[in-house]
Amino acid sequence: MGWVALFCGIGLACLICATLNKEIQIWEIVLPSPASIPRARVLLAILGVLSLAIAGVFFVYREGGPASTAAAVPTPTGAQPTAKAGPGAPPTGPSSPGTAAGYTQTFSRTRVTVPAVNCYAEIDLDTPAVAEGLNSLPGADLRFGAGSICGPDQLQGQEAKFFGHGPAAEPTGEQCAGAAKAQASGPVLNRAMTAGETAFCVITDQENVAWVQVTEVSRETGHGLALAVTLWTPNP
Numbered sequence: 004m005g006w007v008a009l010f011c012g013i014g015l016a017c018l019i020c021a022t023l024n025k026e027i028q029i030w031e032i033v034l035p036s037p038a039s040i041p042r043a044r045v046l047l048a049i050l051g052v053l054s055l056a057i058a059g060v061f062f063v064y065r066e067g068g069p070a071s072t073a074a075a076v077p078t079p080t081g082a083q084p085t086a087k088a089g090p091g092a093p094p095t096g097p098s099s100p101g102t103a104a105g106y107t108q109t110f111s112r113t114r115v116t117v118p119a120v121n122c123y124a125e126i127d128l129d130t131p132a133v134a135e136g137l138n139s140l141p142g143a144d145l146r147f148g149a150g151s152i153c154g155p156d157q158l159q160g161q162e163a164k165f166f167g168h169g170p171a172a173e174p175t176g177e178q179c180a181g182a183a184k185a186q187a188s189g190p191v192l193n194r195a196m197t198a199g200e201t202a203f204c205v206i207t208d209q210e211n212v213a214w215v216q217v218t219e220v221s222r223e224t225g226h227g228l229a230l231a232v233t234l235w236t237p238n239p
Contacts, residue, residue: 106176106212106235114218117228122153124227125161128205128213131232144207145215148190149225156224159190162208169204169214176235179204180212194222211236 115131117124124135125143134140144163149156160166165183174182183204191201202216212235219229 105238106180107238108176109211109234109236111233112173112216112231113233115230115232117147117230119225119227120147120149123148126230128163128215128232128234129207129209129211131234142208144205144213147228149193149227156193156221156226157190158193158196158203158228160188160205163205164208164210165204165206167204169202171200171202171216173214173216173233174204176212179214179235180206183212193220193226193228196220 113131115126115133117126117133118135120135123137123139124133124147125138125140126133126145126147127140127142128144129142132140134143143161145158145166146161147156147158148154165187167183167186167188169179169182169186183206186204188203191203195201196217198218198220199216201220202214205213205215207213214233216231217228218231221227
């Protein structure tokens with residue numbers, strides 16, 4: 004700051020002297036001839052301007068240099084940079100297969116034959132297995148009734164938690180679980196079934212999900228069924 008003040012003082016002094024109309028002793032020291040005074044005033048004015056300019060340059064550089072006068076670059080306000088995940092950072096993005104909300108397929112389109120019976124047959128979808136007779140298979144999810152003695156041929160839920168209509172094409176485990184709950188059904192008569200088109204979604208007594216497609220069916224009384232069964236188990 005001392006250099007700035009010095010050059011400012013010199014510049015101001017030179018300008019003041021250059022504008023004075025009366026003679027002062029400085030002319031006698033610098034320029035003894037009175038005829039040289041006008042020229043001296045011009046020189047002093049130039050010297051004053053240069054001194055003030057030098058003082059300005061010192062001031063600018065002392066306050067931070069030319070870079071301090073540049074316009075500040077605006078900081079972007081849009082998307083912020085994403086920090087890189089460290090070694091212990093949890094994964095991001097969609098859940099990978101095997102999450103608790105999903106299912107794992109155990110078997111696909113396994114053939115299950117329900118023979119013609121005099122009264123009832125029971126079907127366990129978790130195994131799968133079929134047994135003839137009422138209450139003949141512990142944990143049976145479905146019951147098939149046939150024969151004129153026990154009523155019309157029909158398929159219905161037994162110990163299954165949900166028994167409902169399902170899509171004709173094999174769905175995912177999640178889709179079938181939703182259909183079993185949303186499209187719950189009572190007993191379905193054989194004569195209302197169509198091979199290759201009629202299908203059911205079941206949540207078994209063991210909380211597994213089964214898609215059951217009717218592949219063979221007879222509209223006459225006393226005939227059995229053929230089913231294609233796909234089973235999913237819930238992921239832990």
